[in-house]
Amino acid sequence: MNWILSKIxxxxxxxxxxxxxxxxxxxLCLLSLFLLNSTSSESSFITSTFSRQLLWLTIGxxxxxxxxFLRIQFFNEYAYHFYLILIIAILGTYFMPIxxxxxxxxxxxxxxxxxxxxxxxxxxxxxxxxxxxxxxNFNHLRIIISTILLIVLPALMVFNQPDLGTSIxxxxxxxxxxYWAGIRPYYLFIVISPAISVLAAFNIIAFYLWMLLIIILFxxxxxxxxxxxxxxxxxxxxxxxTPYIWENILYEHQRNRIxxxxxxxxxxxxxxxQIIQSMTAIGSGGFWGKGLGQGTQTHLRYLPVRDTDFIIxxxxxxxxxFSILFILVSYSFFIYWILVYAVKIRNNFSSLVMIGFVSIxxxxxxxxxGMTVGLFxxxxxxxxxxxxxxxxxxxxxxxxxxxxxxxxxxx
Amino acid sequence: METGIGLKFGQRRxxxxxxxxxxxxxxxxxxYSIQIINYDSYSNKSAKNSVRKIxxxxxxxxxxxxxxVPIVDNRPTYGxxxxxxxxxEEFNYTLFEQITSLPEVEIKSKIESIKKRFSxxxxxxxxxxxxxxxxxxxxxxxxxxxxxxxxxxxxRTYPNEARLTHALGYLRTVTDEVLKKADxxxxxxxxxxxxxxxxxxxxxxxxxxxxxxxxxxxxIYGIDHGKYITDREYEIGIGKPLILSIDSKLQxxxxxxxxxKKGSVICMNPQNGEVxxxxxxxxxxxxxxxxxIPYKLWNQWNQxxxxxxxxxxxxGMYPPGxxxxxxxxxxxxxxxxxxxxxxxxxxxxxxxxxxxxxxWNTTGHGHVDITQSIKYSCNIFYYQLIQKIGFEKxxxxxxxxxxxxxxxxxxxxxxxxxxxxxxxxxxxxxxxxWGKGSLLNFVxxxxxxxxxPQQVIQIMNLIATSGNSYGPHIKKxxxxxxxxxxxxxxTWEFLKDAxxxxxxxxxxxxxxxxxxxxxxxxxxGTAQNPHGEDHSWFSGYITLPNNKMMSLVVIVENxxxxxxxxxxxxxxxxNTFAELNK
Numbered sequence: 005m006n007w008i009l010s011k012i013x014x015x016x017x018x019x020x021x022x023x024x025x026x027x028x029x030x031x032l033c034l035l036s037l038f039l040l041n042s043t044s045s046e047s048s049f050i051t052s053t054f055s056r057q058l059l060w061l062t063i064g065x066x067x068x069x070x071x072x073f074l075r076i077q078f079f080n081e082y083a084y085h086f087y088l089i090l091i092i093a094i095l096g097t098y099f100m101p102i103x104x105x106x107x108x109x110x111x112x113x114x115x116x117x118x119x120x121x122x123x124x125x126x127x128x129x130x131x132x133x134x135x136x137x138x139x140x141n142f143n144h145l146r147i148i149i150s151t152i153l154l155i156v157l158p159a160l161m162v163f164n165q166p167d168l169g170t171s172i173x174x175x176x177x178x179x180x181x182x183y184w185a186g187i188r189p190y191y192l193f194i195v196i197s198p199a200i201s202v203l204a205a206f207n208i209i210a211f212y213l214w215m216l217l218i219i220i221l222f223x224x225x226x227x228x229x230x231x232x233x234x235x236x237x238x239x240x241x242x243x244x245x246t247p248y249i250w251e252n253i254l255y256e257h258q259r260n261r262i263x264x265x266x267x268x269x270x271x272x273x274x275x276x277x278q279i280i281q282s283m284t285a286i287g288s289g290g291f292w293g294k295g296l297g298q299g300t301q302t303h304l305r306y307l308p309v310r311d312t313d314f315i316i317x318x319x320x321x322x323x324x325x326f327s328i329l330f331i332l333v334s335y336s337f338f339i340y341w342i343l344v345y346a347v348k349i350r351n352n353f354s355s356l357v358m359i360g361f362v363s364i365x366x367x368x369x370x371x372x373x374g375m376t377v378g379l380f381x382x383x384x385x386x387x388x389x390x391x392x393x394x395x396x397x398x399x400x401x402x403x404x405x406x407x408x409x410x411x412x413x414x415x
Numbered sequence: 416m417e418t419g420i421g422l423k424f425g426q427r428r429x430x431x432x433x434x435x436x437x438x439x440x441x442x443x444x445x446x447y448s449i450q451i452i453n454y455d456s457y458s459n460k461s462a463k464n465s466v467r468k469i470x471x472x473x474x475x476x477x478x479x480x481x482x483x484v485p486i487v488d489n490r491p492t493y494g495x496x497x498x499x500x501x502x503x504e505e506f507n508y509t510l511f512e513q514i515t516s517l518p519e520v521e522i523k524s525k526i527e528s529i530k531k532r533f534s535x536x537x538x539x540x541x542x543x544x545x546x547x548x549x550x551x552x553x554x555x556x557x558x559x560x561x562x563x564x565x566x567x568x569x570x571r572t573y574p575n576e577a578r579l580t581h582a583l584g585y586l587r588t589v590t591d592e593v594l595k596k597a598d599x600x601x602x603x604x605x606x607x608x609x610x611x612x613x614x615x616x617x618x619x620x621x622x623x624x625x626x627x628x629x630x631x632x633x634x635i636y637g638i639d640h641g642k643y644i645t646d647r648e649y650e651i652g653i654g655k656p657l658i659l660s661i662d663s664k665l666q667x668x669x670x671x672x673x674x675x676k677k678g679s680v681i682c683m684n685p686q687n688g689e690v691x692x693x694x695x696x697x698x699x700x701x702x703x704x705x706x707x708i709p710y711k712l713w714n715q716w717n718q719x720x721x722x723x724x725x726x727x728x729x730x731g732m733y734p735p736g737x738x739x740x741x742x743x744x745x746x747x748x749x750x751x752x753x754x755x756x757x758x759x760x761x762x763x764x765x766x767x768x769x770x771x772x773x774x775w776n777t778t779g780h781g782h783v784d785i786t787q788s789i790k791y792s793c794n795i796f797y798y799q800l801i802q803k804i805g806f807e808k809x810x811x812x813x814x815x816x817x818x819x820x821x822x823x824x825x826x827x828x829x830x831x832x833x834x835x836x837x838x839x840x841x842x843x844x845x846x847x848x849w850g851k852g853s854l855l856n857f858v859x860x861x862x863x864x865x866x867x868p869q870q871v872i873q874i875m876n877l878i879a880t881s882g883n884s885y886g887p888h889i890k891k892x893x894x895x896x897x898x899x900x901x902x903x904x905x906t907w908e909f910l911k912d913a914x915x916x917x918x919x920x921x922x923x924x925x926x927x928x929x930x931x932x933x934x935x936x937x938x939x940g941t942a943q944n945p946h947g948e949d950h951s952w953f954s955g956y957i958t959l960p961n962n963k964m965m966s967l968v969v970i971v972e973n974x975x976x977x978x979x980x981x982x983x984x985x986x987x988x989x990n991t992f993a994e995l996n997k
Contacts, residue, residue, distance in 0.1 A: 184427060284464060287449045287457020300465045304634035321461075325450040332439045339435050343428045359431075370438055377445045 014075040018412040024341040025411065028334040029404055032389040033061060035327065039318050040392055042297045043310050053311045053392045060394045064401035071405025076414065080353045083133035086126045087154075093119035094161045108165050120162045120170045121395055125403060127155065127174055128181075128360030135185035136352035144191040151182060152195070169371070169383040176367040177360045184346070184359040190225045194235055198242045205246035215240065265381045278308045282376045286320030293324030311392040313384060316376045328373075331390065335369060338362075345411045354410045361403040466643045467633040470604070473624030474569035476654030478583065478614065480663040481689075481891055485574055487583060492570035492705050493545040495553070496538035497522075499529040501562030510559055514552045517541060538564045543606075544706035570706045577666040580698035581726035582659075582690075582826055582889055584613015588707040602626075608707045614889060617825050618657050627651030660689035660891040668991045669694045672984045677972035678950075679727035679868045681887075682988060685876035685956060685966040688885030688895040690824070691992070692967075695727040729822070729829040729869045733970060735860035736940025736952045736977060737792040737924075738871055739813065741878070741910060743800055743858055744785055746812045749906040752803050758782045761795035770852050772798055775941065789913035792924050792939065794859045801858040806851075809858065810836045815900060817873045818866055823896065824887040833865040861943050871940075871954050872968035873898065878914060878936070879956040879964055881907040914938055918955065918982075925953060927982035932993030933959040937985065939977030948973035953981030957989040965992045 037057060044052035079086070097107045097119065109116040134154060135147070155178050163171035182192060197218060204214040218239055222232045250259065268276040285301035288294070299321035301307045310318050319327045342362045349355040365388045372387040374380035386393050388400045449457065478487035495515065508519040522541065529539055545553075545565070553563060571586065586608040589597070597603050601623065609623070610616040627650050630643040669680040673696035682692040699716050716724050725731065747753045762779035765772045774780065774794040780787070788796035801809060814820065819834030833839070835857060840849045843863070856862030869887060876884035882900040914936035917925040924939040937955020944950055951974030956966035967988055974980035 180431060183431070281464075283449060284457050284460045286446065287453055288461035289450055290454050290458070291451060300632065301461055304465045304632060304640060306461075306464050306634070320446065320450065325446055328446045328450075329443060332443055336436060336439060340432060343432050347424045347428050366435055370442065373442050374445075377442075377449055379442075379445060 011081075012075060012078050013073045017073055017075075017409065019072050020408075020412045022408050022411045025338060025345075025407060026404065028338040029389055031334055032331065035319070035331070036315070036390045036392070037061075038296060039315055039322070039390070040311060042299075042322060043302060043318060045297055045303070056394070057392050057397070060397050064398055067398055067401050068405040068408070071402055072409050072412075074406065074409060076351075076354055076357070076406070076410055079129040079357070080133055080136075083126075083129045087130045087158075090119060090123045090126050090158060091161070093117075094123065094158060094165075097165060106165050106167060108167050118395060120158075120165070120167060121399055123158060123162070124170070124173055124177075124364050125361075125399060127158065128177060128357055128364065130154065131178065131181050132353050132356035132360060135181060135356055144187050145194075147185075148182060148187060148191055148195055151178060167384075169385040172371065172383065173364055173367055173385070177363045180363040181356055181360050184356055185352075190221070190227075193221065197235070197239055201239045201242040202246045205243040211243050215243075268381055269378055278314070278382060279375070279378045281306045281308060282314050282317040283378055285314075285317040286377060289321040289324045291325045293320070293322045293327065296322050298322060312386050313372070313382070313391070314376055315391045316373050316387055319390070320376070331369075331373075331387075335366065339366060342407065345407075345415065348415050349410065351414050354414045358407055358410060361407055364403065365400065465632055465634070466630050469629045469631055471627035471629060471651045472568040472607075473626050473651050474653055475571065475615075475624060476618075476622040476656045478622075478657045478659060480575070480577070480659055480661045480666070481691075482662065483658065484663050486577060486579055486659070486661070486663060488572050488574050489569040490572040491567045492543075493547075493550050494540060494566040494568060495542045495545045495550075496540045496564045496566065497526060498538050498562045498564060499526045502526050502530070503561050505559065506561060507556070507559035510556060511553075514549055514556075515542060515545070538566075544570060544704075546705055571701070573701050575663055577661070577663040578670055578698060578701070579661060579663075579666055579693065580701055581695040581728065582613055582661070582693045583701065584615040584826075585611055585701060585708045586615060586706065587611035611708070612828070613826055614657065614659075616827050618890065621655040622657060624654030625649070625652030658891045659889050660684070660691060661693065661889060662691045662995060664995055665988070665991055666692040666694070668692075669988060670696070672987055673971075676974065676980075677721065677727070678970045678974065679731060680967065680969050680984065680988070681728050681868055681872050682965055682967045682992070683872055683876060683887060685879040685884050685964050688876075688887050689891065690887050690889045691965060692988070693728055693826075693889065695725070695731070697721050697723045699723045726826065726828060727868065727970070729824060729826060729867050731867060731970070732830055732832055732865040733867075733950055733952075734862065734864060734942040735818075735866040735871055736942040736950075737860055738874060738938045738940045738952060738954050739818075739860040739864070739866075740792070740797050740858065741789065741874060741914070741938060742813055742816055743797060743804060743809065744789060744913070745902060745906050745910050746808070747800055747804060748785065748909055749902045753785065753800065755785055755909070758784055759788070759793075759796040759799050761793050763795075765795045765798045765855075767798065767852055767855055768850060770850075772852070772855050786909070786913050786916065789938070790916045790920055790923050792917075797858045798855045801854055806837055806854050809854065810834055813864075816877065817898065818864075818870050822867075822869050822873060822887050824869055825889050825893065829869070830867055832867050832870055833863060835863045839863075860940060868968045868970050871952070871970075872966055875914075875937070875954050875956045875966040875968070878907065878910045879958070879966055911936060914955065924976075924978040925955065925982050925985075927978060928953055928955055928985040928989070930957060930986055930989040930993060932990060933957045935986075935989055937982070939982055941975075941977050942970075944973065948975055951975050951979060951981040952977045953985045955985060957992060959993055959996060961996070963996045965989070965996075 037054065040054040040057050044054040049055055093110060096110050100107050100109060100111050103109055108118050108120060110119060131151060131154065134151060155174055159171040159174040162174065179192060183189065200214060204211045218236060222236065264271045268279050270276065272280055281301060285299060285307050288301065299318060301321050302310055302318045307314055307317055339362055342358055346355045346358040349358070368385050368388045371380050371383060371385045375382050386396055474489040477485055477489065479485055508523055511517065512519045550565060553560060557563065589603045589605060589607040589609055593609065594603055594605060601620065603609065610619040615622065629648050632640040632643050634640060665682060669682065669692040673680060673694050676696055678696055680692060680694040681690065683690050704712055748755070761774055761781060761783050763774050763777045772794070775792065780791050780793045783791065783793045783796050787793065813834050819831055821829045821831055840853065853862055857864045873884070877898065877900055881904070882902055884898050886895040886898060888895045915934065917923040917939065918929050918935045918937050920926070925937045928937050929935050935955060935957045937953060940952030942950040942952060951971045952969070954968040956964055958964050967985055969981045969984045971980045971984065
């Protein structure tokens with residue numbers, strides 16, 4: 005027992021609060037409380053999202069403090085064990101009853117756990133471990149493909165739950181971490197280029213421009229002739245096959261579903277409804293907003309899921325563009341300092357963990373905010389520290405706690 | 416070792432930071448374009464989203480009788496609607512159908528289709544005019560009907576025992592066609608109700624009032640969040656009250672007397688043209704529906720062989736019978752065509768051309784002078800008299816008394832009746848198709864001459880006022896057009912005496928109409944009906960000791976001789992009038 009505890013925890017940890025990282029987060033949490041207080045005005049205090057968020061934040065303080073005593077290298081040593089446990093846990097959800105149209109939870113009586121949520125953190129450890137392992141022959145393509153294989157399995161399982169948002173997060177942390185680990189951008193580009201070819205195929209001019217770009221890049225980075233030709237052929241055939249598959253293999257309703265997903269405003273009464281209401285809320289806010297508690301879209305309930313998915317719209321309506329800029333600036337400071345520390349860290353694993361965590365938070369924010377203004381489809385990803393929500397908030401605070409721990413102990 | 420970490424670290428940091436900064440700038444620009452560049456359009460949209468225009472239906476004006484007893488009032492009725500978004504699977508369609516008789520399948524499919532639409536949060540109107548009982552039953556079972564909503568608006572109610580059905584008329588819903596034709600001043604909206612018939616139609620403009628407009632903040636569930644202050648709202652303008660000259664107590668009595676009979680009763684004040692009672696029987700029940708008349712019910716009434724929708728007082732066209740003899744007699748005296756001593760021998764039959772015309776008394780009246788001719792209602796006297804007057808003069812004088820023309824009463828749908836002229840007969844039968852004998856029929860009120868009860872009462876009004884009466888009106892205080900006949904005073908005295916003797920003499924045909932409360936004058940009539948029993952007429956007037964007057968006309972279809980049903984009905988009404996005006 006003692007042995008296990010000494011693996012997980014450390015006694016001689018430096019406890020210090022790094023305000024460069026924590027203060028933007030505290031500001032965002034305060035903003036969240038203001039917004040939730042506004043949206044909670046109609047419900048009783050006890051059951052309101054405001055008071056519950058306050059409770060979660062209190063618990064979050066304990067999570068933050070506990071995180072200071074964790075031994076970071078423990079996650080390095082046992083990363084692959086976590087991977088296995090995660091896979092088994094996600095597999096376990098397939099045997100659980102369907103809740104709200106999906107099977108994301110492991111349910112033990114009153115307690116329900118969403119493995120994919122903590123899985124975001126665990127996958128960062130797994131990738132950090134894999135990418136920080138020292139190798140004899142550093143083959144960029146082989147590392148990329150192994151990494152992708154490593155991540156694709158849980159990502160597909162989560163996608164199948166179905167939980168599109170979380171699987172996007174799994175994939176989204178991969179690229180920044182690969183880049184941080186030293187993979188040449190050229191290879192990263194090669195891997196993603198067929199996907200872009202598929203998208204470009206919908207417009208003949210875009211496709212030609214894209215092909216031209218690929219050729220220029222190949223000439224510029226001078227790969228082996230055979231490699232270059234093969235990659236070019238793959239891209240061209242992806243592009244050429246797409247219209248064929250689109251026209252002849254997909255059914256009308258499947259095509260419609262894809263189009264609606266990519267552009268929800270096509271369907272203003274269905275998928276686009278929430279986004280239109282959200283954009284109306286944000287647009288009517290102007291620069292200074294209508295004032296806290298004054299948003300008609302918010303308070304007359306035209307805005308859907310305003311406490312979680314669309315909290316940014318509440319902010320946009322009641323506090324205006326000002327609050328949006330405040331959020332973005334806070335995140336910029338946060339990201340800036342994380343990157344600064346990630347460079348300074350002696351330990352590659354910890355450095356990659358920091359990059360993974362900041363990627364998770366940033367992609368959440370990006371997708372959530374983009375969704376409220378119609379740039380991205382509605383995927384149900386909350387805005388970190390701003391949206392109401394218990395387990396996601398605690399996960400985020402845990403990440404901040406670990407980052408704080410790393411900056412204190414590993415620089 | 417060639418792991419990348421440590422290689423050009425600072426550069427990678429800068430690139431990652433620049434990429435995230437670029438993405439955030441992109442986001443910021445998107446927010447900027449929505450919140451600043453397109454602020455006006457979104458702001459507008461947000462206002463439209465939450466502000467709902469509420470039209471408050473103005474209650475129609477209350478209709479009172481002459482003593483300010485309400486005859487038509489308003490009561491709240493309810494509109495039933497469903498918010499499709501709130502209709503869950505627990506919704507008990509079967510019970511809903513039982514209560515509202517709205518077909519289950521239809522509602523289900525409607526709701527399902529709206530659920531997919533943008534408007535799924537807005538109440539969807541299912542039924543207007545839900546009565547209180549239906550509403551209570553739905554409220555009792557509210558948990559079974561998630562999403563049910565009620566709105567309240569005024570509808571007509573008829574609180575008085577006096578029905579006054581045909582005079583009041585009914586309401587209908589405004590349709591596209593009505594909208595096209597209607598006076599723009601009335602500002603009809605699709606779905607409004609409007610007076611389709613009767614007084615409701617004639618006085619539509621003042622009864623209708625102005626609907627109020629109010630703007631309210633409404634959330635997505637349709638829940639009200641208070642008033643939205645704007646200068647586009649206006650106050651509700653209640654319809655103006657309408658006071659009738661009808662005396663509801665007299666009306667009740669008149670309706671009572673005609674229960675189970677077909678016919679009409681009209682009572683008037685001859686001195687000013689006020690209508691005191693107006694009955695057409697059979698009628699229909701205005702209380703049997705709420706709001707506009709349901710098409711199905713209307714159809715049913717329309718096809719009823721008893722013709723309850725027909726307003727017999729102004730639309731029923733009958734042969735006038737003997738009452739019309741008064742006009743010929745008065746004209747002959749006034750123009751000295753005959754004098755009071757001119758005698759005719761009545762032996763029950765009169766041969767004219769190749770036809771024989773009969774008196775109703777087949778044994779004959781013996782020698783009859785002009786006064787007796789009215790008292791006994793002798794036909795033979797008039798067969799002779801008309802030959803001295805002539806067709807043209809007869810048509811002219813009868814028209815002067817208002818026959819063949821609308822009386823101008825303030826109820827729509829009045830008919831003219833027919834006063835035959837030479838031209839009319841030629842057009843109808845060709846010049847060879849009719850003989851002079853037709854005129855002998857006309858003079859005793861049979862044949863082609865057709866009149867409405869409202870026209871017949873006018874003779875009595877003129878006699879009672881010595882030729883200075885007024886056109887009829889039901890709204891009190893209306894300046895109606897005077898009707899004047901310039902006979903000599905002695906002619907009017909003769910008519911008064913003759914009609915008095917009809918009622919007061921032992922041998923008079925109208926003695927059943929006599930009342931102990933005042934002086935009654937009148938004339939019976941029997942309109943021959945080729946389809947069955949004759950129609951029974953009585954028209955007359957009473958003068959009370961305090962000089963108050965009431966004229967009346969009674970026609971009972973298939974009632975037989977006027978001396979029977981017609982006269983006794985009249986007596987009851989004279990008595991009631993006397994009691995009410997002591």
